[in-house]
Amino acid sequence: MIPVQGYAGRCVAVLGLGRSGLATCHALAAGGALPLAWDDSPDARARAEAEGVALHDLSRADWSQVAALVSSPGIAHLYPEPNRHIAAALAAGVPVDNDIGLFFRSFATADTMAMDQPPKVVAVTGSNGKSTTTALIHHILTALGRPCQMAGNIGTGVLSITPPVEGEVVVLELSSYQTELARALTPDIAVFTNLSPDHLDRHGGMGGYFAAKRRLFAEGGPDRAVIGVDEPEGLFMAGQLAEAAEDARVIRISSGQKLAGPGWNIFARKGFLAEYRAGRQVASIDLRAMPGLPGAHNHQNACAAYAVARSLGAAPRVIEDAMASFTGLPHRSQLVAEAGGVRYINDSKATNADSAAKALQAFERIRWIAGGLGKDGGITALAQHLDRVTKAYLIGHSARDFALQLGEHPHEVCDTIEQATARAMAEAQTGDTVLLAPAAASFDQFPDFEARGSAFIAAVQAGLGRT
Template identity: 45%
Template structure:
C-alpha cells in the first residue's frame, strides 16, 4: 500500500467506507494516524479494521482533517451534514488523492499521469497504463477506474502512476501535482451534484489548477469548455482534436491517421484504422491524448503505435464479446449517458440496440443523428417507457424490462452483418449495483449464444 507518513499522530476522520474509504483507513493506520472511521451502512462499519466512531456525534474540535469518499455531496443538492459540521468547526475536507500526494515525497522517483473528462477516462487510463508497460516502464493504474490509489504497491524508481479522476474527486482534492494532466472532453453530466455546467467545468479545471506550470496539460478541444480552458491555463499545453484539422497539437484525419500538427503542417505518425479495441472517433480521441502522454514520458512514436496495436481494450466499454453467425456482440455497459452512447452508435451500422436503466435524461435528441444506424431498440429498466416515447416514429421498439429478456430477443432477431449493441445511455442503479455488474449480466446472457448454444 501507499502510506501517507505525513499524517502520523494526526486525528483523521474518514467518512464513507467503500473501497476508497477502506483503503484510506488502512493506509492512515499504517502511517500511525488516529482514525475516526464511520459509514451510514452498518456492514461497512463492521468491516473497518479499527473501532468505528460516530462522526455525527463526535467532537470535531480535535480533528485535523475529514477525508470523504468521492460520493459525498460537497455542494449540491446541499452539502452533506458532516460537510457542514466540518466547515463550521474549521476542519479541512480532503480526499484520498490528497493522502497520496502527501506520500509522494517518500516514494521512489516517479511520474504521475492524471486523466479526467466526461467520457473516455477509463479507456484512456487503461491505454496509457498498457503503453507504459509495453514501453518497458513500471506502471500502476488506480483511482476512479475502481482501484483505490492507496491500495497500490509503491513502484520502483522510474515508475509511472496512472490515475483516473472523476469530477467528484477533482472537486474534493486540494493537492495533486500531476506531471501530465489530461482533459478529454466536457459535456453535461452529474449536474445534480455540481449545480450547473459552470460548477461541473470548475470541478474538472481543479486538476489543472493544482499543477505546477512546468508540467504538461493535454486538453481535448473538440467541445466549447475544453477550447475555453485551453486558452486560459498558464502551464505547458498540447491541444488534442479529432474534428478540427486546423488545431496545432495532436489529432486524427478522417480516415484514422494519427498526426502531429504544427503551424498548419501535419506529420503522420501512424494509423488506428482497423484496430478493433480503438474503433470509432471517440477512441481516436483517447488514443491521441495517450500518444501525447507517451511522447512526454520519452517513448518513441513507433513504440507507442506498437502498444496501441496490441491494446486488449477495456471491459464494458465497446468491448467486443464475440460473434455468432455473422452477428457481432458489443458490451458497452459503461455508457451511462447520452454522449457515451452516441460514440458507440456512431461506430457501428445495422444495430440492434439494447438500452435503458435509470435515466439521467430522457431527451434522446443527442442520439437522433444515429437513429438510421438502429434497426430495432430493446428497452430495459426504469427508462424503458420514456425512451419508447422518444423513439416512436423513428426506431422500432420492444420493451423488455430486463437485460436477459432484451438479449434473447435481440439475438433471435439479429441477422448476419448486424451488431447487437448494449449501450444503455443510463445509470445502472435501478437494477444493478454498478455498470460492471450490469455488463457482467449482459455477458452471462449472451454466453449461450456466443458458444453456439441457442436457448
C-alpha cells in the same frame, strides 16, 4: 501502500468505508495518524471491523480534536446538500479532503526525490473515455518496459498502490467527484478528454461540473497538459493554460477535426492519427485495424494516450506497436462474440446520452439495447444517430420513456436485459451489430454498470449455446 504524511499523532476522521475509505484508514495509520472511521451503512461498518478498522460515530465527534475529515467520493459535500457529518466539520473549521488529496500530499518523499529519475504521475479526467485512456496509457508504458501502476477511479485505490520505484509512472483516472474536493492536485501530466453533461445535481449545474474538472489544471499546475478541444470548454481551457500559440506545454487533441497552428497538436481523422509540431507533421498512425480502439471516440482516447507517451519520450512507431496489442476494457465497446455474421458489443459503461452517441457512431446496422435509470433529457439528443439503428430494445425503469422519445422508430419494450438480448439475437441478420449502450445508469436493476454488462455477456453466451 502509500503512508499518509503530515498527520502523525493527530486524529483524522474518515467518512465512508468503501474501497477508498478503508484504504485511507490503513494509509493514515501507516503514517502515524489516528483514523476515526465511520459509515452510516451498517454493512460497511461490519466490513471495516472485519478488516480491523476501529469505528467512531462521527455524530458524537469532538471536532476540536480532529485535524481533518477525509470523505469518500460518492458523499455530497455541497450539492444537492452537504452530508451532515461534512456540514458539522465545516462548521467547526475542520478541513475536508479526500484520498486523492492525501495521495498527492504524500506521494513525493525524500527517497523518491533523491532518485535519478523520480516517479511521475499522469492524471486523466473528463466526461467520457477516462477509463479507456488511462488503461491505454498504462498498456503502452508497460509494453515499453517502463514500470507503471494504474489507480484511482479504475483498479486500485490511490493509497493502496505500491510505493513507486525509480522511473515509474502512476496513471490515475480521476472523476469530477475526486478532483472537486482534493486539497492537493499536483500531477506531472494532466489529461482532459472531453466534456458533456453528467452529475449536474452533484455540481450545481454545468458550470460547477466543468469547474470540478478544471481544478486539476488550474490548481494542479501540471508540467504538461493534454487537452481535448472538441468542446468549447476544452478549447477555452487550452487557451488559458498556454502562454502563447506555440507553447508546447499544452498539447491539443481532437477526433474529427484537423488542428492547425504552431503548437503541439495531435488529431485523428478518417481513422488516422496525426501529430503536428510547429506546423509540420512528424508522425502518423493508422488506427482503423486496431480491434481494441473502434470508433471516433476511441480514436480521441488514442490521441490522448499517444500524447502522454510522447511527452514521456516514447517514439511514434513504438507507441503504434503497443496500441495494436491493446484489447480494450470490459464493458467499454467490448467485443463479446461474433457469430453468424453478427457482432455482439458490450458498452455498458455508456451511462449517458453522449457516451451512447459515441457508441452508436462506431457501428452500423445496430440492434440497440438501451435503458435503465434515465438521466435528464433521456435519449432525445440521440435522434440524429438513429439512422444507424435497425431497432431498439428497451429495458429498465426508463424503457417506456425512451419508447416515447423514439416515436415511430422501430423499438420494443423488453423490460429485462435477458429479454432484450434474446429478442435482438432472434431478429439479428448477417452484418448486424447487437449493441448494449444503455444511455442510462444501471441502479434500477443492477448494482453497477459492470453487473449490467456481465448480465448481457451471459445472455449472449446462453443464446449462442456457450458457457
